[in-house]
Amino acid sequence: MELLLQQTVNALSLGGVYAMLALGLAIVFSIVRLINFAHGEIMTFGGYGIFLSLVFGFPPVAALIIGLAAAVVMALAMERTAFRAMRGADVVSLLITSFAVSEILKVLFQNGISARPVPITFPASWSGTYQVGDITFGVVPTVSILVTLAALAGLTFLLRRTVSGMAMRAAAEDIEMLRLLGIRANRVVAVAFALSGLLAGIAAVIWTAQRGSVDPMMGFFPVLKAFIATVLGGLGSLGGAVLGGFAIGIVEVLAQAFLPETLAPYRDAIVLAAVIAALLWRPDGLLPAAKTSRS
Amino acid sequence: MISTASALPLETHPARLAAANWVRTAICILLLAAVVACLTLAFGRTGERIAVQLCVNVTAVVALGLFCGNTGIVSFGHGAFMALGAYLSGILTMPAGLQRTALPNLPDFLAAHELSVWLALPIVAIAGLCFAAVTGSAIARLAGASATIATLGLLIITHGIAVGAREITRGSQTFFGVPRVTDLTIALGAALVFIVIARLYRESRHGLFARAARDDPDAASALGISPRRTRFVSWCLSGALATVAGALYGHMLGAFSPASFYLSLVFAHVAMMIVGGMASVGGAVAGVMVVTLLQDTVRQFEGGAELLGFVFPEFFGLTTIALGLAILLVIWLRPQGLVGSFELGPGADAPFLRRIGRGTKPANDPEKVAETMLQARSLSKSFAGVRAVDDVSFDVPTGRITGLIGPNGAGKSTLVNLLTHQYDADAGKALINGTELTKVRREAVAGKGVSRSFQNLRLFRGLTGYENVLVGSLAAGRSRQLAAPVAIRELGDLDLGEVAGKTADALPYGARKRLEIARSLSQDPSILLLDEPAAGMNPAETDDLADRLVRTSEARGLGILLIDHDLKFVNRLSNWIVVMNRGEVIAQGLPEDIRTNPSVIEAYIGRGRTAAEAQFVPNKTTRVLTVGVDQ
Numbered sequence: 001m002e003l004l005l006q007q008t009v010n011a012l013s014l015g016g017v018y019a020m021l022a023l024g025l026a027i028v029f030s031i032v033r034l035i036n037f038a039h040g041e042i043m044t045f046g047g048y049g050i051f052l053s054l055v056f057g058f059p060p061v062a063a064l065i066i067g068l069a070a071a072v073v074m075a076l077a078m079e080r081t082a083f084r085a086m087r088g089a090d091v092v093s094l095l096i097t098s099f100a101v102s103e104i105l106k107v108l109f110q111n112g113i114s115a116r117p118v119p120i121t122f123p124a125s126w127s128g129t130y131q132v133g134d135i136t137f138g139v140v141p142t143v144s145i146l147v148t149l150a151a152l153a154g155l156t157f158l159l160r161r162t163v164s165g166m167a168m169r170a171a172a173e174d175i176e177m178l179r180l181l182g183i184r185a186n187r188v189v190a191v192a193f194a195l196s197g198l199l200a201g202i203a204a205v206i207w208t209a210q211r212g213s214v215d216p217m218m219g220f221f222p223v224l225k226a227f228i229a230t231v232l233g234g235l236g237s238l239g240g241a242v243l244g245g246f247a248i249g250i251v252e253v254l255a256q257a258f259l260p261e262t263l264a265p266y267r268d269a270i271v272l273a274a275v276i277a278a279l280l281w282r283p284d285g286l287l288p289a290a291k292t293s294r295s
Numbered sequence: 296m297i298s299t300a301s302a303l304p305l306e307t308h309p310a311r312l313a314a315a316n317w318v319r320t321a322i323c324i325l326l327l328a329a330v331v332a333c334l335t336l337a338f339g340r341t342g343e344r345i346a347v348q349l350c351v352n353v354t355a356v357v358a359l360g361l362f363c364g365n366t367g368i369v370s371f372g373h374g375a376f377m378a379l380g381a382y383l384s385g386i387l388t389m390p391a392g393l394q395r396t397a398l399p400n401l402p403d404f405l406a407a408h409e410l411s412v413w414l415a416l417p418i419v420a421i422a423g424l425c426f427a428a429v430t431g432s433a434i435a436r437l438a439g440a441s442a443t444i445a446t447l448g449l450l451i452i453t454h455g456i457a458v459g460a461r462e463i464t465r466g467s468q469t470f471f472g473v474p475r476v477t478d479l480t481i482a483l484g485a486a487l488v489f490i491v492i493a494r495l496y497r498e499s500r501h502g503l504f505a506r507a508a509r510d511d512p513d514a515a516s517a518l519g520i521s522p523r524r525t526r527f528v529s530w531c532l533s534g535a536l537a538t539v540a541g542a543l544y545g546h547m548l549g550a551f552s553p554a555s556f557y558l559s560l561v562f563a564h565v566a567m568m569i570v571g572g573m574a575s576v577g578g579a580v581a582g583v584m585v586v587t588l589l590q591d592t593v594r595q596f597e598g599g600a601e602l603l604g605f606v607f608p609e610f611f612g613l614t615t616i617a618l619g620l621a622i623l624l625v626i627w628l629r630p631q632g633l634v635g636s637f638e639l640g641p642g643a644d645a646p647f648l649r650r651i652g653r654g655t656k657p658a659n660d661p662e663k664v665a666e667t668m669l670q671a672r673s674l675s676k677s678f679a680g681v682r683a684v685d686d687v688s689f690d691v692p693t694g695r696i697t698g699l700i701g702p703n704g705a706g707k708s709t710l711v712n713l714l715t716h717q718y719d720a721d722a723g724k725a726l727i728n729g730t731e732l733t734k735v736r737r738e739a740v741a742g743k744g745v746s747r748s749f750q751n752l753r754l755f756r757g758l759t760g761y762e763n764v765l766v767g768s769l770a771a772g773r774s775r776q777l778a779a780p781v782a783i784r785e786l787g788d789l790d791l792g793e794v795a796g797k798t799a800d801a802l803p804y805g806a807r808k809r810l811e812i813a814r815s816l817s818q819d820p821s822i823l824l825l826d827e828p829a830a831g832m833n834p835a836e837t838d839d840l841a842d843r844l845v846r847t848s849e850a851r852g853l854g855i856l857l858i859d860h861d862l863k864f865v866n867r868l869s870n871w872i873v874v875m876n877r878g879e880v881i882a883q884g885l886p887e888d889i890r891t892n893p894s895v896i897e898a899y900i901g902r903g904r905t906a907a908e909a910q911f912v913p914n915k916t917t918r919v920l921t922v923g924v925d926q
Binding site for chain 2 (some may be wrong): 029035085086089090091092093095096097099101104105107108110111115149150167224227228230231235243265266267268269272273275276277279280283
């Protein structure tokens with residue numbers, strides 16, 4: 001029982017990170033058809049933002065905010081420099097562009113900061129545990145679940161109730177039409193990138209708080225999982241991305257907890273193989289995005 | 296619209312195309328041979344080393360491009376095949392003594408074979424093919440970006456397994472003792488063989504089908520081509536080749552680890568493919584050259600260098616940055632890559648091929664088709680609560696042109712999509728001679744004798760006019776020898792002789808419309824569904840098309856379902872008219888009865904007008920009507 005509850009917390013916390021990354025990918029994909037390989041570098045940059053501001057002596061809370069801001073700035077900068085020129089290009093060109101951007105940024109991180117992990121130390125009280133009855137829970141995983149839920153709720157509110165949110169949902173359906181209606185598409189796209197950057201920044205905060213270090217590949221690997229999550233959920237579907245993210249997090253934690261020791265090295269392989277098997281059963285994903293093509 | 300002069304005879308087109316294709320292959324080969332010769336002659340041992348590396352890269356990228364170029368899906372998963380090839384070939388060829396120390400726990404069935412590389416490579420190729428068949432059965436189900444991400448998943452999975460399976464691969468440690476047998480002869484030989492295989496595949500039946508499905512999956516499946524199958528076939532061949540390329544790479548390196556086949560290798564290969572141009576074999580070859588030379592140049596500066604008085608610091612990863620920038624520049628400035636979207640070399644219309652006189656006689660007109668009846672029975676389909684098609688029943692027999700008219704949004708195109716199983720019907724069925732089309736696979740509809748055109752043009756953009764029709768003809772199940780004369784016949788019948796060698800994208804609008812009809816007719820259908828064939832044509836073109844349709848339908852006895860909202864056009868051609876409005880059939884009958892039917896007039900021009908206004912009007916008014924109907 002205790003194990004089950006603890007693992008549930010772990011699964012939700014990891015799944016939440018994947019869900020936020022996948023949601024960021026899906027927001028951008030649904031509007032500009034970009035599968036952003038460089039999304040991981042946005043997260044990594046957020047992590048370095050935290051690291052550097054701690055080095056320069058900012059208090060921890062300020063450092064977190066600076067980390068979030070760094071991720072948002074990075075996302076916007078990417079959009080402005082690399083992707084805006086490519087607006088309307090086909091999916092493959094966009095994907096390859098972001099792939100190149102991602103590789104370049106990783107090298108810059110390696111040379112500009114360090115190829116090795118750099119430590120991030122938060123106050124000890126942040127990484128403690130607390131007791132509910134007889135069961136011990138970690139503070140960080142619990143807080144990260146709350147933060148994830150708050151972020152998802154906030155984003156849902158934004159998309160459903162505010163003008164820019166509605167503009168974004170409209171852009172996901174048909175950005176040309178939106179332009180004809182006199183809404184500035186560049187603004188909508190920029191807001192989408194900013195949101196995806198913010199989500200990646202939150203993911204960076206949670207990730208660094210749990211692992212205590214940043215390295216050039218920090219964002220890359222979770223984002224690989226998030227890619228798979230977006231496809232599992234149904235590429236371009238926002239709800240699907242969140243669902244896919246949680247699903248992968250849960251499967252991963254289950255695999256970690258219950259796979260026999262001999263299979264431990266194959267954990268990632270098994271998780272991904274399970275996901276691909278799920279795609280055989282539903283090639284369009286768990287919650288497919290609406291199709292708008294006409295014959 | 297009609298190009299002047301120099302129209303080459305249509306009959307010689309297939310022979311000219313075949314010759315042009317061989318010339319294109321020869322150009323790829325000569326290009327590679329020339330660069331290799333330059334490198335070895337000019338730079339001696341260093342040049343030879345670079346040449347070997349270049350040739351191995353050509354094998355890998357040609358294998359990668361065979362999948363990506365023909366299906367349009369970028370794969371990040373080919374590193375998995377290369378790893379499989381390198382490790383398997385390494386284990387099979389390794390000296391037994393060395394193997395006992397390096398891999399003490401190797402399973403018995405793999406141990407102590409000491410094969411020569413010539414025996415190992417076929418085994419490796421077969422293993423690669425099996426691995427590709429297993430992975431392809433999953434990946435081929437996905438299309439576009441989802442498939443790309445799945446290939447990335449494959450790469451991660453394989454990497455995880457390679458790191459985990461210590462007894463076979465030494466885990467993440469270096470795997471050593473692989474005989475370094477990839478010399479220039481083997482590498483160059485393999486590269487040339489790979490180029491020829493990829494070129495042959497690209498122009499083969501399966502290659503054409505794959506490229507057709509890449510350009511337009513819906514149109515391809517309406518012709519009876521299964522896009523998933525074309526992806527699967529391309530994946531399997533490409534995977535088997537990539538596995539062999541991996542083996543050669545392993546035998547070049549001599550020692551490697553799972554990281555050697557991970558993201559940086561994949562990134563380099565994808566960069567080569569994109570820089571050269573993904574759509575062609577020539578692009579793969581050119582891309583490898585440019586990028587390999589770029590890499591080798593930049594690598595010298597990675598450890599720091601002094602140039603023109605400036606001292607550059609050590610900068611690890613400079614080659615990666617150079618590759619990244621090369622990709623970005625190419626994509627921004629020349630999205631189709633340096634070579635562009637077509638194969639390097641001449642097309643079938645090149646002047647020096649003019650002398651080829653071997654003609655392909657157009658096939659005779661097909662026999663009159665057997666009597667067939669396409670029936671819609673209570674077909675219904677809703678989209679999010681809107682009943683687009685509501686309980687529609689009518690017949691389309693052979694030997695008759697059945698007109699289907701109705702205002703915009705009446706559900707006409709949805710109906711065609713239901714008849715051809717492009718959509719799943721909510722209720723009701725479509726039958727051809729009693730067989731339920733609504734129950735067969737979408738790709739099987741064409742085989743039942745139903746062919747269609749699309750409202751918005753759906754040609755295969757990357758193929759020439761001739762190839763577009765040839766794909767239709769091949770998809771009808773004919774051999775190459777039988778398919779070509781039929782394609783020539785249809786192109787001739789629709790007066791498309793001049794555009795046979797041009798890409799579909801470059802044709803004028805009217806020719807594109809006719810090309811789509813030629814493509815459908817090349818399948819010898821019993822029933823032809825034409826979704827607004829005259830839309831966007833000028834009056835002269837419309838008249839011309841009408842004449843041709845009447846002639847074809849009489850000569851071949853086929854049944855046509857003609858969908859349009861140009862009343863005059865439909866009236867002129869049809870012997871029977873079905874009228875739809877708001878998803879329902881509101882009338883059907885002989886044209887003269889329909890003209891005077893009050894509910895038809897109401898649907899088209901509203902209450903209180905006369906039939907005369909709806910009918911015997913010059914073209915100008917028809918257009919006004921159509922505009923009115925849009926509201």
